Amino acid sequence: EPEVTQTPSHQVTQMGQEVILRCVPISNHLYFYWYRQILGQKVEFLVSFYNNEISEKSEIFDDQFSVERPDGSNFTLKIRSTKLEDSAMYFCASRTGLQGNEQFFGPGTRLTVL
Template sequence: EPEVTQTPSHQVTQMGQEVILRCVPISNHLYFYWYRQILGQKVEFLVSFYNNEISEKSEIFDDQFSVERPDGSNFTLKIRSTKLEDSAMYFCASTGGRVGDTQYFGPGTRLTVL
């Protein structure tokens, strides 16, 4: 069964460093998302991506964040200058032909900022 994959599973970085979180969505999916979950809290929407551009972003997704789909398979989230409060689990998700379809989540990347 197709699945969303994410790498790395755990990333430790120093405050102020840049990190890139990588995702490979399910191959025929069209809509891509990043969410984050601070430990013990709810899952929060960061950004959605469709047709090679951002379709919506939350207020969390400030100028320090960017997303890219550099080729036909990868979908990346970059944080330019990490802060302590960026420590969280980051989930990538994708869905098929229309909004409202089930979003399939990757296993997440745990980001720890020291």
């Protein structure tokens, strides 16, 4: 069964460093999303992406964040200068857009900023 994959599973970085989180959405999906979940809290929307551009972004998604689909398979989230409060689980999700609303989530990347 097709699934969304994410790498790495765990990323540890120093405050101020750049990180890139990678996702491979399901191959025939057209809409892509990033969410984050701070430990013990709810899952929060960061950004949606369609047709090679951002559809919508939340207040969390400030100038330190960017997304890219550099080729036909990968979807990346970059944080330019990480802060302690960026420590969280980051989930990628995708959906077909052709029928239904179901988004399929990846297993997440745990980002720890020291």
